[in-house]
Amino acid sequence: MTPPLVLGVRHHGPGSARGVLAALEAEKPAAVLVEGPAEADALVALAADPDMRPPVALLAHAVDDPGRAAFWPMAAFSPEWVAIRWALDRGAAVRFVDLPAAYSLAAADPTWDDGEDEVSGSGLRIDPVAELAKAAGHEDAERWWEDVVELRGDGDPTAPFEALAEAMGALREAYGHGGHPRDLVREAHMRLRLRAARKEFGDDVAVVCGAWHAPALTRRTTVAADRALLKGLPKVKAEMTWVPWTHRRLARRSGYGAGIDSPGWYGHLFAAPDRPVERWMTRVAGLLRAEDHLVSSAHVIEAVRLAETLAALRGRPRPGLDETTDAVRAVLCEGSDVPLDLVRDRLVVGDVLGEVPAGAPAVPLQRDLARRQRTLRLKPEATERELDLDLRKETDGERSRLLHRLRLLGVRWGEPVVGRSGTGTFREAWRLRWEPELHVQVAEAGVWGTTVEAAATARARSRALGATALADITALAEHCLLAGLGEALPVVMRALADRAALDTDVAHLAQALPALARSLRYGDVRGTDTRALAEVATGLAERICVGLPPACAGLDTDAAAAMRERIDEVHQAVALLPDAAGPTERWAGVLRRLADRDRVPGVLRGRATRLLLDEGRIADDDAARLMSRALSPGTPPPDAAAWIDGFVGGASGGGLLLVHDERLLGLVDGWLTSVPPGAFTDVLPLLRRTFSGYEPGVRRTLGELVARGPKAGGPGHSAPGVPGFAATLDRDRADAVLPLLHLVLGTEVLV
Structure with a gap:
């Protein structure tokens, strides 16, 4: 028999693609065989659909384990895509000849490297293109390949393929399978498919495959020997479809693994010869x-x-x-x-994102997601973009719920932008970017339901029943409210109530409360009924108020620092609870007990004092008294430094407090100058950490105040008895601030 026309290519190479096109035009075969999973034969006709726009990829995933998946990407300049489109346009038959995905996915690594880029011989991994470049006297393999293939001019269309096949044959003789025994299995399957095609179409057959495989397809072997290599291979039930791909993802090694760094440039070379x-x-x-x-x-x-x-x-x-x-x-x-x-x-x-026709096979969840995307005008895009949502608008509210439901399912198409909008307010900001891998995540999530809402509801219920940590359940409840999953809330609330009743650790309760308190705010904007949530949150707050004082006694340094964070979070959360007067008053009483108890670590006593002062629960004189007691000579210097860290440390604006209240600054300064030299070395690291958190301008002002020393009297300076403040309010200076304040707040000045 006449040897078949074997066109050995480099995947994603525009020069190889032009050469394939020229060779096919010259030979006009009746059938074109393409390296790719054999199951793709059923999908090849979709490549001719007008709505199919590369880059696209064949996606195969295991039915029972959708996370086990592999891609075979193709761009407009990929030789395989050019061969497929030529065959479909000319009415020629198209067959995929590589090992079926059912076998590939059963392997430990479902991404079967074609061996073209990296081949090992005698334990050494080599690049065949680099070996050919070295033989030609070139050190830069990429530049050599670009010169001889990608930038070559017109000529005999088949001559370059013959020369490349001869060169690869020499490399195969030297390196065999290159340390990749799987290549022998794949090539055996390719030869069997080639024999079947030649039996059907005669010698009028062309094969487009990686150049590394070209010598193996023309090598004489027996059918029995090839079938023996395939016998007993493990396999799984697999499904396959077309999915959009991106130019950026063409650099990834998967399926056609010849990643390229410049797909936009290669696309230009192919489109503009x-x-x-x-x-x-x-x-x-x-x-x-x-x-x-x-x-x-x-x-x-x-x-x-x-x-x-x-x-x-x-x-x-x-x-x-x-x-x-x-x-x-x-x-x-x-x-x-x-x-x-x-x-x-x-x-x-480039950020080119391909498109696939609506008729491409897809799991039901993917179809529902595509429908929701069209309805809400949220087109998947490869470029990253930010989306600002006003939750008071119906469409934006639905967009927010869709994105939150997808995050609950593990499909992270959008990520909330931290700092751009507060959780639970009427505005949200998202950062969106569609990646091809999200199709696999959607397929995995398809086990939970056929629609996004049903799947997210089932996933939330399952997580609620399996959660063991109270904070995890409260975070889940918050997520359900954000996602508008009303049908999942009863299960989540029962799990939350059960877990809260059994959990006696105050730290766990304190960690769980903030998420519940934030969730209570959603009813105003999202129209969510949060009455059941309010009951649980109020109960948690009461239990925290009862158990927190004894839980704070005798803590070591690390535990006290962690408890300080919990106290800050609970303080913010209590203010958000319904019927705020009751929980707020009880919480204020807890803070007073913490501030007065000597057995409580200094960092917690200082923080409790500061929170009471900020809320106006204690007078300035009381705060000064507590500070004076904490900084008294009888207090060990490390404990006093910890109290200062709790009072003015962290992101609490403590630096500005010291700037504007020279009385407190004087207390700190007086204590600091009285610390013995030996103890000063021990407290210095904590003090440095406390004051290093201040803005540079605040630190500079504090230094100037300390260097200046105490002052009294005079306009604009400290008045007797009230250091740091004038005796009376200067209304002219205060009124001068109002125009700027109205400008910042966006309010109108009322005359």
Whole structure:
């Protein structure tokens, strides 16, 4: 039989793609065999759908374990995609000949490396392209490949494939399977599929595969020997579909694992075979102009000339990416790498996201998600973008619920932007970016239900029943309210009530309360009934008030620091509880007991005193008395330093308090100057940590106040008896602040 037409390629290579297209046009085979999982035969017709736009990927996943998945990505410039589209346009048959995904997914590593990029021989891993470049006298394998393949001119369409197959044959003789025995299994399956195709179509068959496999497909073997290699292989039940892919993800090793660093550039080379440098410089100029960089036509002309000159000096047939990048930097970017980074990100790599037709197979959950995305006008995009939501609007509220439900299912399409909006308020900010791996996460989540709402509800119920930590259940309750999962709340609330009744650890209760208190705010904006939640939260607050004082006695340094965080969180949470007067009064009583108890660590007594002072629960004189007692000579210096850290440390604005109340500053200063030299060394690290948290301006002002010493009398200075404040209010100075304050708050001045 006449040897088949075997076109050995480098995956995602535009030169290989053009060569495949030219060879197929010249030979016009009746059937085209493509390296890829055999199950994809049922999906190949979708490649001709007008709504199919590469980059796309074949996704295979195990039915019983959707997380076990693998991708076979293809771009518009991938030789496999070009071969498929040529065959479909010409009416030729298309077959995928690689090992079925059912076998690949059963392997320990479901991503079967095709061995083209990295091959090992005698324990040494090699790159066959690098070996060929070295044999040709080139040190840079990528540049050599670009020169001889990607940038080559027109000629005999099959000659380059014959030369490459001969070179790979020599490497296979030297390295065998290259340390990848799986390649022998895959190639045995390819030969069996090739024999079946030749029996059906005769010798009029072409094969497009990785160049490393080309010699193996023309090697003479017996059917029995090939079948023996496939006998007994483990397999799983697998499903396959097309999914959108991105240019950025083409650099990942999966399936067609020849990752590339410049998919945007390769796509340009394939789409613009004539005058590629001129067209590329024009695109770069358009991008820079859109970003307000001054780029003229003269810049473009000079950049093209420089790229061609560099290629000639470096002995290259045409300017490659290195030459065009150097020319762009020197001429269009005026030597700056800042705009050049923009060019690399937007054009050299690019954020192209492919599309697949609606008729592609998908799990029911994926179809419901796509429907919701269309209804809410939330189109998946490869570029990262921020989305601001006003929860008072119906559409934005539905968008928020969808994104929260997906996060509950582990599909992290969107992430909340911390600091841009407060949880539970009427505004939310999200950062969205669609990644191809999310299709696998959706497939995994499909076991919970056929719609996003049903799946999230089932997932929430399951987590509630399996949760052991009280804080986990309260966080889940908060998430259910954010996601609008009313049907899951009864199960979550029962689990929460049961767990709260059994948990006697005050630290656990204190850790759980803030999430419940935040959740109580959602009823105002999201229309959620939080009455059952309020009862549990109020009960937790009461138990915390009863158990916190004894729980704070005798704590070591680390435990006291952790309890300080819990106290801060509970203090904020109590103010959010319904019927705030009752819980707030009880909580204030707890803080008073903590501030007065000598057995409580100094950091907690100081924090309790500060919270009472901020809330106006104690007078300034009382705060000064407590500080004076804590800093008395009889108090060990480490305990006094811990009290100061609790009172003015952390993100509590303690520095500003000391700036504006020189009485408290004087107490701290007086204690500090009285610490014995030996003890001062012990308390210095804690003091440095306390004061290093202040803004530089606050630290500078404190230093100036201490250096100045106490002052009294005079306008604008400390008055007798009230250090740090004038005797009377200066209304003219106070009124001068009002216009700026109204401007900051966005309010109108009432005359």
